Amino acid sequence: MTDIYYNHKEIESKWQKKWEADKLYRAVIDNSKPKHYALTMLPYPSGDLHIGHWFSMIPPDTRARFMRMKGYNVMFPMGFDAFGLPAENAAIKDGIHPMKRTFQNIDRMRTQMKTMGAMFDWEREAISASPEYYKWTEWFFIQLYKQGLAYRKMSAVDWCPNCNTTLAREQVWGDDRHCERCGTPVIKKDLDQWFFKATQYADELLNFDGIDWPERVKTLQTNWIDRSEGAEVKFQIASNQSELIIVFTTRPDTLWGATFMVFSPEHPLVEKITTPENKAAVEEYKAQAARQTEIQRRAVDKEKTGVFTGAYAVNPVNQARIPIWIADYVMMSYGTGAIMAVPAHDERDFAFAKKYKLPIVPVIKPEVESDANAAEMNAAFVGSGVMVNSGLLNGTKVNTEKGRKNPSIAAVLDWLTQKGIGKESVNYRYRDWLISRQRYWGAPIPMVNCEIHGWNPVPDDQLPVTLPEDVEWRPTGESPLKLHPTWKNTTCPVCGEAAVRETDTMDTFMCSSWYHLRYLSPHYDKGPFDEAEYNYWMPVDTYTGGIEHATMHLLYTRFFHKALRDAGIVEGHEPMLQLRNQGMVLGEDGDKMSKSKGNVIAPDVLVNKYGADSVRAYIMFFARWEMGAPWDSQGIEGSVRWIRRVWTLFTDSPTDSVTDSRIETDSKTDEVKKNLRRKVHQTLRKVTRDFENFEFNTIISSLMELMNEMYKAREAGAAARASAEWSEALEIYLKMMAPATPHIAEELWSYLGKPYSVHQQQWPTVDEAATKEDSIELPVQINGKVRDRITVPAEATEEEIKFTALALETVQKFLEGKEPKKVIVANRRLVSIVV
RNA sequence: GCCGAAGUGGCGGAAUAGGCAGACGCGCACGACUCAAAAUCGUGUUCCCAACGGGAAUGAGGGUUCGAUUCCCUCCUUCGGCACCA
Incomplete structure (x- = not known):
């Protein structure tokens, strides 16, 4: 019988106490050892640890411990991504201040985490909602601003006119898009907001050299950025020579076939160019397009609709007058919000032209056919062939490659540049990073607006701009920073006159873009991190977390690192050398775990x-x-x-x-x-x-x-x-x-x-x-089926193995006295006999 | 529609470099211990014919190969991402 009873409670609490007392997992700089920075994504302090946290933290913990035993000096820190909407929403409901709730949740979760027995170095804990942390989030904002990477732009948000507040995507409910709180239909509202020029780094973000990241993540990021090569072409408005419209196209080689233009209904020029007799129809269509959002988008029938503006543009390659339409299949958010339509070689334009009886001019024909005939076309032609109806460039070969790899596109790009009509251009689906949130519970954007001097950053010695604690929670969810009687009043850093603070706070992805740097020295107050710690520990050697962050957090943090690199704050091109993603733990019913389903494992x-x-x-x-x-x-x-x-x-x-x-x-x-x-x-x-x-x-x-x-x-x-x-x-x-x-x-x-x-x-x-084995056992296959097995000494030669196998009674039976066609000894692991 | 990942026993999964499919575990069955149960230990457990033995089988179909869960082609299903992207 067992002498000693296995008492897990006693054993686990005993050792956890001792390890903590001995600082066994304290990670300090030690130049005598190679370092290993193991980082796992930090949790949001939701209140309770669930099994998913264990699944994301324990395997990386075991690996960090393994690396430590392998002789590395390992740092495995933990912290909390503590700003964010849930705490604010809860505050609106019950009035409990997000600060109080968040820090209570953190205490609770930290206690729960300690029962894991993980090797977290708690002395390196970083909490994004603490002023000693967000001081530097603000400081980083200013550094990016100084780099020319922060700018203001009007941008639409989902807005509840009744609550007078911005809604996050998850607060907009139902197909009719109503406010989660009051049921009022949500509208789009244009607000002046802060952006980071992430697109400036788009090309660099597509380069994954030197990092060991899963192909899946690299593909997701590549598709998210979605680079496409083409040209920008200038078109003039026929009625108004001074108005120029620039379109982006991936098929400049079809320019001669552009028979009309389509503007996005929201395009600012639409109002200017629409002729009086078309005004009513255009306004009607614009209103209708604004109303239909997700609902119409998801509609299966993709019947093209649009209206004529009455205006014309001039095709710069052949001076043809082409009508300008508006249609909701052109998006203001992609390209320039206007396209040249080439119905002969684009399926959408083709469908549109057929419906509204617009001319179709083929400018590429298959090499084998003698002529291209618009009347006979029943679909857009997108294959390879040669250019026709295109003036000097007739006869140029066209293939299905994109960009300059296609001879026709290369020829037209050169021609456009030479004529000054257009130029080679690259377009991305990726957009600049919208930083502003009309919220209280986030890091304040440290900017001050003066009537005379405009926007200026808060001077370093006044950081952090702290969140006021005496705030009022309106049931509507309006940001308390706006409502606070005095908080926003300050002085202009330039002239000292009265000025107002930015009342928007930062997207929490800003906080999580640099937390790996704060772990280096979470209480350091002379900078965001201690140089000595940085020099020893960075970059992150192994980063682990969920795949769901592939296109947001992981892309933001790479952008952020590159921006800091260019500001001279950090070194190297990438912050995290190796990335690995864990999957998800589902409920026992196979569904995603959620409180409402009651399938959460505690x-x-x-x-x-x-x-x-x-x-x-x-x-x-x-x-x-x-x-x-x-x-x-x-x-x-x-x-x-x-x-x-x-x-x-x-x-x-x-x-x-x-x-x-x-x-x-x-x-x-x-x-x-x-x-x-x-x-x-x-x-x-x-x-x-x-x-x-x-x-x-x-x-x-x-x-x-x-x-x-x-x-x-x-x-x-x-x-x-x-x-x-x-x-x-x-x-x-x-x-x-x-x-x-x-x-x-x-x-x-x-x-x-x-x-x-x-x-x-x-x-x-x-x-x-x-x-090493003394002897090896090999299965003997006859015609691909295992019929017997032999045991031979480990050092037996192939010949000996063959001999032993052929001598088998089973084999002899199958051979029936004949010679085998083939005998293969495969890697000394198997004998294969063909009879 | 496009891009990506994955389909192996009742279940989770295993299988260097193309070489014994089902390691390990859950569950189940039987046995031991016990008055009994739990716990524990032992044996068995892909399916079919079933006695020896044989046959089939890694989502489906085809190909390459002496040999395919693994490589190639076509298709199906599930999940994830993007989606009128100019």
Whole structure:
């Protein structure tokens, strides 16, 4: 029977206290060791830790611990992304100040996190909502402003006219888009807001050289930025020579076929150019386009609609007068908000032209056909061929490549530049980063507006601009900063006269774009980070988090780093060298976990019942980390049993009761010991590799397998007479367990009488010689089917293996006296005979 | 529609470099222990014919190969992203 009862509560709290007291996980600069900065995305302090947090934090924790045992000086910090809408919305409901609620939640979550037994260095904790943090968020805003990267622009937000406030996307409900709070239909409202010129870095952001990031993330970012090469072409308005309209096109080689132009209904020029007789129809269409938002967008029937403005433009390549229409299939937010329409070679333009009986002029024809005939076209032609009806450029070859790789596009680009009509141009779907939020609970934008001197940054010595605490919560959700009687009143940094503060706060992605820098020195007050810490720890070596941040946070943080690099604040082109994403833990029903569905798994309950080590082991074991899976409450029993059986293996000592009679001969036990040692080192090799590759589930299964072997080996006498092999097995086993299940590993390490702490041990080295098999067993296939197997000495030659296999009775039976057609010994792993 | 990821037992999943499919675990079945149960330990557990033995099987179909979960082509399903992008 087990001498000592496995009491997870006692063991876990004992070691957690000791590790904390000993500062075992404190990460300090140590130039004698290589550093490893392991970063995992910081949580929003929602109130309670859920199992998803464990899934995102524990496997990276085990890997950080592994790296530490491999000899690296590891920093694994944790903090809170503490600004944001939920706390503000809650405040509007119950009046509890977001500051109070947020910091209460943080305390609660920190306490819960400590039960994980993770190696977080809490002395490096950073909280984005604390003034010592957001002082520097504000400072960074000013640095970007000084770099010329911040600017103001009118931009539409979703606005509730009843609540008099901006709504976030999740606050707009239903197909009719009404306010979540009062049900009023939401309108678009143009507000003057702050932007960062992220698009200035678009090309650089498409370059992933030197970083080890998942292909999936790189593809998502590439598609998000969506670079397209083409040309900008100038068109004149026929009735008004001074008005120029620039269009972007990816097909400048079809310019001669542009038979009309289409403006987005919101285009500012529409009002100017519309002729009086078309005014009513245009206004009507504009109003209708403004009303239809998501609803119409999602409509399956994509019937093109539009109206004629009465105005004409001049096609600069052939001076043709072409009508200007407006249509909602042209977006103000993409390109220049106006297109040249080439119905012969664009499907949308074709459909539009057919509907409104606009001319179709083909300017590319397939090489094989003698003539292009507009009347016979029943679809736009987008294939390759040659240019026709295009003046001097007739006969130029056209292929389906984009940009200059296409000879026709290259020819037209040169021609346009030469004539001064247009120029080569690149367009992106990616937009500048909208920073302004009409909210209270965020970092204030440190800008002051003076009637004379306009916008100026708050001087450094006045940072941070702190959020006022005496604020009023209107049930409407209007920003309390606007309503505060005095807060916005200040003086102009230039002239000292009365001026007003910006009352908008920053997007929280701003806070999370640099938190990896704040961890370096969270309480440092002479700058955003301590240079010495920066020089030692940066860049981040391993960054882990959910795939859902692929296009927002991860792109913002890369942009931010590059902007800081150009400001001379940081070095290197990328902030995070390696990125890995975990999947999602779903509810037991296979749905996303949510309070409303009632399928949320609370880790507290599991820790209490089974202990942190068992939960940690199961978190690693139950799914592929990069995939995620639905939670299975029953499955945890397997991990619990593993932990208990390990405990029993170490603390129970049936070796004493195994009499020598059961150990038949010394040579036989020697064999058992040798086999045990082989298994130990094979497992070590596998576990080491799996840690390196983020394959956490097979680490646990390998350890389970080895434990099963150890039970058998001990039964066969491997542990008798204090054998060196058995001692080594125990020691290596605990070292391999230590990253995954730190508490029980530490307890059993001390039980064996080893010096504290198992977490300060070196990761063991694989004895390659010990992993070699004495003999190998090979399956023998006949015509692709396994019919028998042979065992040969490990050093047997291919010829010997063939000979042994062919001598088999089974093989002879199949051969029926004939010669085999082919005999293959594949990698000394299998014999394949073809008869 | 476009881009991406994934389809393996009842379930989660495993399978260096193209070489024994189903490691490890859950669940289930049977057995031991027990007055009994739980716990624990042991045995079995892809499916079909089932006795030996044989056959089929990694979403479907095809191809390359002595040999394919793995490589190639076509298709289906699920999930994620983008979507009138000029």
